[in-house]
Each structure stands twice: as C-alpha cells, then as structure tokens.
Amino acid sequence: MMKNSDKVNICMVGTGYVGLVSGTCLAEIGHRVVCVDSDEKKINLLKKGIMPIYEEGLKALVHKNVKKKKLFFAKSIKEGLHHKGHRAEAVFIAVGTPPRPDGSADLSAIEKVAEEVSINMSDYTVIIEKSTVPVETCHRIEKTMTRFNKKHIPFDVTSNPEFLREGSAVSDFLNPDRVVAGVPSKQAEFLFKKIYKPMMKHSQVIITDVKSAELIKHASNSFLATKISFINAVANVCEKTGANIDDVAKGMGSDKRIGASFLNAGIGFGGFCFPKDLEAFYWLSSQKGYDFKLLKNVQDINEDQKMWIVKKIEDELWNLKGKTVALLGLAFKPNTDDMRFAPSIDIVKALKKLGAKIKAYDPISMSNAKEVIKGIEYTKNPYQCVKNADCVCLITEWDEFKKLDFKKVLTLVKHPILIDGRNLYNAAKMRKMGFTYKSLGRP
Numbered sequence: 160m161m162k163n164s165d166k167v168n169i170c171m172v173g174t175g176y177v178g179l180v181s182g183t184c185l186a187e188i189g190h191r192v193v194c195v196d197s198d199e200k201k202i203n204l205l206k207k208g209i210m211p212i213y214e215e216g217l218k219a220l221v222h223k224n225v226k227k228k229k230l231f232f233a234k235s236i237k238e239g240l241h242h243k244g245h246r247a248e249a250v251f252i253a254v255g256t257p258p259r260p261d262g263s264a265d266l267s268a269i270e271k272v273a274e275e276v277s278i279n280m281s282d283y284t285v286i287i288e289k290s291t292v293p294v295e296t297c298h299r300i301e302k303t304m305t306r307f308n309k310k311h312i313p314f315d316v317t318s319n320p321e322f323l324r325e326g327s328a329v330s331d332f333l334n335p336d337r338v339v340a341g342v343p344s345k346q347a348e349f350l351f352k353k354i355y356k357p358m359m360k361h362s363q364v365i366i367t368d369v370k371s372a373e374l375i376k377h378a379s380n381s382f383l384a385t386k387i388s389f390i391n392a393v394a395n396v397c398e399k400t401g402a403n404i405d406d407v408a409k410g411m412g413s414d415k416r417i418g419a420s421f422l423n424a425g426i427g428f429g430g431f432c433f434p435k436d437l438e439a440f441y442w443l444s445s446q447k448g449y450d451f452k453l454l455k456n457v458q459d460i461n462e463d464q465k466m467w468i469v470k471k472i473e474d475e476l477w478n479l480k481g482k483t484v485a486l487l488g489l490a491f492k493p494n495t496d497d498m499r500f501a502p503s504i505d506i507v508k509a510l511k512k513l514g515a516k517i518k519a520y521d522p523i524s525m526s527n528a529k530e531v532i533k534g535i536e537y538t539k540n541p542y543q544c545v546k547n548a549d550c551v552c553l554i555t556e557w558d559e560f561k562k563l564d565f566k567k568v569l570t571l572v573k574h575p576i577l578i579d580g581r582n583l584y585n586a587a588k589m590r591k592m593g594f595t596y597k598s599l600g601r602p
C-alpha cells in the first residue's frame with residue numbers, strides 16, 4: 160500500500176491509447192488520477208464503464224480503480240485541475256499529435272492544453288509531456304504557458320515519452336524497460352520520482368535534459384522501424400538466393416548487440432506510431448538542416464513490402480479479375496482493434512484495382528475496418544472467410560489463426576493456396592497437408 164505522503168494528485172489530459180492506459184495504470188500504482196478529454200461523448204462512455212478502445216486488461220483495471228475512487232473522468236482541464244477539492248500537482252499531456260500533409264506533427268491540441276493549464280493552475284505545477292512530439296515541443300509549451308500565466312504561478316515543463324505498445328499496453332506501462340524523464344529542475348525531478356517510485360524497483364529511471372528525452376522517443380521508434388525494414392530487406396535477399404530468413408534472423412539476433420526482437424519478417428509495419436513518427440523525425444531533421452536519408456529508405460522498403468503479398472497472389476493466380484482472395488486478419492498487429500495505417504488497407508486497395516473480390520475476417524478490428532475499407536465482404540468467422548476462396552492470405556498473426564483447423568480449411572477453399580504474410584506457419588507441415596504455401600524469405 161502506498162503511503163498517503165507518496166500519493167500524487169494527477170490530471171491526465173487526453174484519453175487515447177497513451178492517456179487512458181497511463182492514467183489508469185498511475186491510479187493502479189496508488190495515485191489519484193483524473194482523466195480529462197474534450198470529447199464529451201468519450202468521457203460519458205468512460206463514466207459508464209465503456210472503453211473507447213480494445214486493450215487487454217484495461218477495462219477491468221478501469222473498473223477496479225473507479226470503484227476504489229482513485230480514477231475519475233472529467234470533461235474540462237479546469238475540472239481536472241481542481242477535482243472535488245484535490246489540486247493536481249502533475250498534469251500529463253497525452254493528446255493526439257496527428258500528421259499534417261507535409262509529414263510534420265500537428266501540435267495544436269498540445270498548445271491548447273498548455274494555454275488551459277496555465278490559465279487554470281493555482282500553485283506550482285509540473286507539466287509532464289507524454290504525447291510523441293518533436294524535440295523542442297516542451298520549450299514551446301513553456302513559452303505558451305508563460306504568456307497566459309498572468310499570476311506568475313511557478314511551473315516546470317518536463318518530457319516523459321511513453322514506450323507502451325498497443326496490444327500489451329497495460330503490462331508495458333506497469334513493467335517498462337525504462338522510464339525516461341527529461342527534467343529542467345530538481346523540484347520537477349523530485350515529483351517525477353515520487354510518481355514513478357513504485358516502478359523504480361524493477362525498471363531503470365533515466366533522467367536527462369528535456370530535449371534529449373524528447374529525442375529518445377522519435378529515435379527509438381525510428382530505430383525499431385529500421386530494424387523491421389532491415390530484416391524485411393534481408394528476407395527479400397533470402398528469397399532470391401534460397402537462404403532461410405528464420406535461420407538468418409536467429410543467427411543475427413543471438414548477437415547481444417543486435418538482439419532477437421523486432422527481427423520478424425512480414426508484410427511491413429503499420430499502426431499510428433512508426434509510420435507517423437518516422438515521417439515526423441525525417442521532417443524535423445530536414446527542418447534543422449540534416450537530411451536523414453536512412454529514414455526515407457526505411458519508409459520506401461516498408462511501402463514495397465506491403466506489395467510483396469500482392470505480387471505473390473498474382474504469381475499464383477495470374478489474372479485476379481473475378482477471383483476471390485480471403486484475408487485472415489486486418490489489424491496492423493494482433494491483440495488490437497486499431498486499423499490506423501494497417502498494411503491491409505493498401506493491400507486491399509491494390510487487390511481491388513486488379514479486380515479481385517475480397518473476403519476478410521479479423522477477430523476484433525472488424526467494426527473499425529469497416530470505416531476504412533469499403534467494398535469487401537466481411538465474414539463472421541475464418542471458415543466463412545476462406546469458403547470458395549481462390550487463395551487465402553494471412554495478414555495478421557492472431558492466436559485464433561494459429562489454431563485454425565486446416566483440414567476443415569482444405570475442404571472449404573476453391574484452391575489450396577496459402578500465402579503467409581507473417582511467416583506464422585510451418586512450411587513443411589503446410590505443404591504436407593496439401594497447401595501450395597508461400598511465405599517470406601523461406602525456401
């Protein structure tokens with residue numbers, strides 16, 4: 160149990176993936192958290208216990224902490240800062256920073272929050288920037304707040320990038336490899352350490368200056384994306400030479416300096432983080448006078464990689480006009496209902512252009528998919544999806560697809576062609592069963 164003196168009153172602005180998960184987990188480790196969002200509909204739903212996103216374990220944790228009166232929801236920053244007599248000492252900013260057409264991040268929501276916090280704070284407050292932002296954003300927040308801070312109330316702006324992944328967000332937040340804190344003063348550092356104290360036993364806390372902390376986030380995501388594009392490029396070379404990407408990745412990954420994670424070849428990365436952050440990091444570097452060409456190459460490889468599966472389908476089926484392609488999975492990765500920048504969107508677009516009829520099934524993301532992918536047949540289960548298909552493609556490596564009854568699949572499909580966009584299945588086993596089986600960079 161946390162001592163009362165260790166409890167911090169927190170206002171979390173923004174209830175997206177990062178805000179809602181972080182706010183809930185901060186309540187779980189003992190603090191009093193008020194989550195604020197300007198989207199009244201979302202707050203009304205959350206007050207009724209309805210989650211705006213699917214994330215494993217989140218709903219139960221929200222319900223538990225609401226019941227324990229550690230987690231609250233409010234519609235305005237003003238209310239969040241002075242909630243039922245509790246003044247927020249720390250204000251986290253976790254609002255959206257969507258991409259603008261030129262690739263830069265739209266930071267207008269952050270500016271608005273800075274203004275509102277400045278007008279409504281009543282004593283020393285630490286602003287903790289958590290949204291993914293370009294370096295120097297905290298400096299901008301500070302300037303904005305100073306402009307609106309007519310009563311000269313002391314404050315500090317700190318950077319605390321978040322590294323949680325969708326699909327494992329709750330456990331990532333509660334068990335991070337590291338917590339990064341970019342702080343401008345000892346006072347801010349003290350509060351920061353107080354907030355994260357329960358996690359400091361098992362995770363390292365890295366204290367830096369504010370700009371370095373901001374840069375760590377963009378650099379980390381861009382590096383991980385580079386790792387994926389690198390292994391995908393190697394998989395393409397494997398395919399052309401007859402080598403096996405599974406063995407190559409294992410051989411590379413067992414070198415501690417390289418590491419085994421993020422070396423799974425596939426049809427490219429998607430989601431709301433890697434594509435957007437790569438673009439924003441490239442844009443920022445250009446603005447500062449450095450042409451970070453590597454990031455452009457990483458993006459290009461990823462765009463080409465999405466089309467790998469389309470080329471394979473064409474190789475097998477020749478003309479796609481009127482032929483039925485069954486897609487297993489649509490989300491950008493398993494255990495999430497997020498469809499933002501999912502490779503499936505571009506894959507469907509390309510297949511439709513070639514005249515294919517598409518059937519698709521995803522365990523969780525179908526209602527979100529229907530918003531962004533129109534003109535295809537959505538089915539209730541994987542078996543309906545593969546029925547009469549000329550070709551079956553695995554797009555997302557959900558557990559449900561690992562356990563498919565392939566004997567049943569064989570009786571349903573028109574032709575036993577299986578194209579595995581995530582190297583999920585054992586090639587020899589699939590071929591033995593009678594499938595024409597294609598995967599990435601595996602002979």
Ligand code: UGA
Nearest residue numbers: 321322323324325421422423425427428429430432491492
């Ligand atoms: C990513 C980072 O991993 C988080 O640390 C970060 O906090 C988050 O972005 C963010 O900035 O908010 P996320 O986008 O949720 O998290 O998902 P990842 O698990 O990183 O996967 C991203 C994409 O890469 C997926 O499409 C996945 O299929 C693909 N991927 C991942 C591969 O193709 N191969 C791999 O080996 C790993």
